[in-house]
Amino acid sequence: MLLRVRRGWEIPESGVTPESVFWNRRRLLGAMGTMPALAASPALAMSVRRAVPAATDGDFAADLYPAPRNPRYEVNRPLTDPELATGYNNFYEFGSYKQIAKAARALELRPWTVTIDGLVERERTLDAEELIRRMPLEERVYRLRCVEAWSIVVPWTGFPLRELVAFARPLSAARYLRMETFLDPEMAPGQRASWYPWPYVEGLTMAEATHELAFVATGIYGRPLPKQNGAPLRLAVPWKYGFKSIKSIVRFTFTAERPETFWSLIAPHEYGFWANVNPEVPHPRWSQAEERPLGEPGRIPTRLYNGYAEFVADLYAGLADEPLFM
Numbered sequence: 098m099l100l101r102v103r104r105g106w107e108i109p110e111s112g113v114t115p116e117s118v119f120w121n122r123r124r125l126l127g128a129m130g131t132m133p134a135l136a137a138s139p140a141l142a143m144s145v146r147r148a149v150p151a152a153t154d155g156d157f158a159a160d161l162y163p164a165p166r167n168p169r170y171e172v173n174r175p176l177t178d179p180e181l182a183t184g185y186n187n188f189y190e191f192g193s194y195k196q197i198a199k200a201a202r203a204l205e206l207r208p209w210t211v212t213i214d215g216l217v218e219r220e221r222t223l224d225a226e227e228l229i230r231r232m233p234l235e236e237r238v239y240r241l242r243c244v245e246a247w248s249i250v251v252p253w254t255g256f257p258l259r260e261l262v263a264f265a266r267p268l269s270a271a272r273y274l275r276m277e278t279f280l281d282p283e284m285a286p287g288q289r290a291s292w293y294p295w296p297y298v299e300g301l302t303m304a305e306a307t308h309e310l311a312f313v314a315t316g317i318y319g320r321p322l323p324k325q326n327g328a329p330l331r332l333a334v335p336w337k338y339g340f341k342s343i344k345s346i347v348r349f350t351f352t353a354e355r356p357e358t359f360w361s362l363i364a365p366h367e368y369g370f371w372a373n374v375n376p377e378v379p380h381p382r383w384s385q386a387e388e389r390p391l392g393e394p395g396r397i398p399t400r401l402y403n404g405y406a407e408f409v410a411d412l413y414a415g416l417a418d419e420p421l422f423m
């Protein structure tokens with residue numbers, strides 16, 4: 098692996114939790130008394146912030162950051178070094194290699210409109226920034242487990258997907274939510290590869306889309322999303338393989354039929370609609386039993402539903418005949 102391993106800033110989750118507090122002076126002063134000593138180093142927080150490459154930052158609604166951390170969503174593992182989480186990415190619109198951040202600078206963020214259509218009371222298109230400003234932003238620490246068996250732990254900023262569903266007012270006939278990435282082959286060279294079924298599409302059932310864990314991320318590490326992480330807004334569904342977490346969304350469509358997804362069109366027996374994480378169900382070409390946390394030397398066991406079984410197992414009661422884990 099051509100990854101630079103830098104572990105110095107990694108601290109236990111209990112210490113990391115208040116870290117983004119540093120990026121807001123008022124909250125820092127209020128929290129000082131309860132903060133562990135290691136986290137209470139402004140120099141540490143500054144170095145973390147600097148590590149997110151400024152040249153590729155999005156800047157949507159930057160004044161809303163950092164948003165308050167929601168303590169319900171924590172992970173009992175160290176946060177991933179921001180340089181790795183923003184420097185080792187999948188974003189096929191710009192190429193099929195991991196060091197995609199530089200190429201992704203070509204992503205033009207303005208104007209950026211989001212269309213909400215299909216089975217809704219009223220179809221509409223609005224500016225992404227307006228949408229973000231209407232939503233209640235908060236920070237959540239989530240795992241992300243790529244189907245390729247690497248993983249990260251990151252603090253996303255964003256809003257629950259179900260807030261967007263409520264805003265959209267779907268009709269009762271809606272059973273699925275289909276999401277679509279921008280389509281612009283002139284801007285995104287990967288989209289000139291005609292063997293891929295562009296644009297990137299993903300989908301969830303309505304039960305999944307309205308589950309408390311389904312999240313629309315607009316930021317990471319306490320600031321707006323860099324382009325390579327899917328600015329200005331992307332999905333974060335942490336109990337599913339990473340490819341479900343579609344980036345740079347331009348359309349949310351409520352449908353009666355299950356949408357055809359980008360990866361299931363390419364390789365239906367490898368990357369399905371459900372794609373729930375399960376260490377006991379191997380990918381046809383490799384094991385899913387373990388994963389490699391970016392920036393750490395070894396591998397760790399993968400967990401059922403990526404560690405979120407308590408939250409989500411109920412969603413799948415009665416669906417045992419479905420290929421839930423691919």
Ligand SMILES: Nc1nc2c(c(=O)[nH]1)N[C@H]1C(S)=C(S)[C@@H](COP(=O)(O)O)O[C@H]1N2
Nearest residue numbers: 186187188189243278297339340342343344
């Ligand atoms: N539009 C789009 N969304 C995408 C992808 C992509 O290539 N294009 N890659 C997916 C995959 S395979 C993963 S693992 C995650 C990676 O998110 P990250 O780069 O922010 O870690 O984004 C997902 N969303």
Ligand SMILES: [Mo]
Nearest residue numbers: 243244339340
């Ligand atoms: Mo992935």
